[in-house]
Amino acid sequence: MTTQTATRWLSDTEQQTWRRWLALNAQLPALLHRELQRDSELSLPDFDVLVQLTDDDRGRVRIAQLAEALQWERSRLSHHVTRMARRGLVEKEDCLDDGRGSFVVLTSAGRAAIERAAPAHVRTVRRAFFDALSDEDVVLLGEMTEKVLAQLRS
Amino acid sequence: MTTQTATRWLSDTEQQTWRRWLALNAQLPALLHRELQRDSELSLPDFDVLVQLTDDDRGRVRIAQLAEALQWERSRLSHHVTRMARRGLVEKEDCLDDGRGSFVVLTSAGRAAIERAAPAHVRTVRRAFFDALSDEDVVLLGEMTEKVLAQLRS
DNA sequence: CCAACTTACGTGACATGTCAACTATTCCCG
DNA sequence: CGGGAATAGTTGACATGTCACGTAAGTTGG
Numbered sequence: 098m099t100t101q102t103a104t105r106w107l108s109d110t111e112q113q114t115w116r117r118w119l120a121l122n123a124q125l126p127a128l129l130h131r132e133l134q135r136d137s138e139l140s141l142p143d144f145d146v147l148v149q150l151t152d153d154d155r156g157r158v159r160i161a162q163l164a165e166a167l168q169w170e171r172s173r174l175s176h177h178v179t180r181m182a183r184r185g186l187v188e189k190e191d192c193l194d195d196g197r198g199s200f201v202v203l204t205s206a207g208r209a210a211i212e213r214a215a216p217a218h219v220r221t222v223r224r225a226f227f228d229a230l231s232d233e234d235v236v237l238l239g240e241m242t243e244k245v246l247a248q249l250r251s
Numbered sequence: 252m253t254t255q256t257a258t259r260w261l262s263d264t265e266q267q268t269w270r271r272w273l274a275l276n277a278q279l280p281a282l283l284h285r286e287l288q289r290d291s292e293l294s295l296p297d298f299d300v301l302v303q304l305t306d307d308d309r310g311r312v313r314i315a316q317l318a319e320a321l322q323w324e325r326s327r328l329s330h331h332v333t334r335m336a337r338r339g340l341v342e343k344e345d346c347l348d349d350g351r352g353s354f355v356v357l358t359s360a361g362r363a364a365i366e367r368a369a370p371a372h373v374r375t376v377r378r379a380f381f382d383a384l385s386d387e388d389v390v391l392l393g394e395m396t397e398k399v400l401a402q403l404r405s
Numbered sequence: 406c407c408a409a410c411t412t413a414c415g416t417g418a419c420a421t422g423t424c425a426a427c428t429a430t431t432c433c434c435g
Numbered sequence: 436c437g438g439g440a441a442t443a444g445t446t447g448a449c450a451t452g453t454c455a456c457g458t459a460a461g462t463t464g465g
Contacts, residue, residue, distance in 0.1 A: 111389055170422080
């Protein structure tokens, strides 16, 4: 009889997949970040924030909602928005309905910055990621990531 | 005639897969880090360094080789090793063959720390990742990530 | 041999991210 | 109403990561 505390390690296949996953997870964002910085005045987190703001008609989103959409901690977002505001990419605005709340608002400079940066960024994503995968791969990968995300939510 | 500068944006399917990929890429390491910190005195980067060191028979690896294996920048590794050395997890040792070089050496405290941390960590990886995927998924995912990694290398 | 180049690593300044604590409001319920 | 609990957001200290540069040791061509 073996004890129940014996650890079930990863099989060779699992280990290989896991190592590749980790490697890709490190290298892909690094590449995206480097190229984005080279081609624009934005960092990857800057870009992510601006994407969320341009998704809104008025370019105007509550901090908490933005944090939820980005899956960032509040304090991280607060720090980051402060820095972006200093560079003129966004502005903060008080919320009239709720005295505690604030909006983050896209400035014209912020809109101009993401519009300049986006085309090259999409090209990088294609070149580094989608060009290596078949259409079927993309669908399968979407399904797998969703299964794992669902698991994480529970 | 359209201009060649027209940007080819992502299709709906691509966009969905991409967003899920990004979400998973953010959430999974965050979970692994939280649980590792809760269950041990190690951070995820600490763990990664220690894994590399335990892979070597003598637990003794040149800085440059370690940086290559981890795909980290030298300076990042240098800073991190300094911090880990301060906590007694590793030691630095001069290289006799090459006066410029140094080794990072696993201490017994470092070995003990990773041996304590590994079982719970593997369980977390299983629970959060592999349990959501079929054996076939794991193989396919391994193939896909390898294709993308190969693309990045070129 | 030696001057120029390369390589190995470290350092300091700064950007980014986390955690715990804080302030100010709003909510809820007696 | 009034007072405690929850919520929105900020802040400061600190850990982590990046970038540009520095230093020392090895390498190499004339």
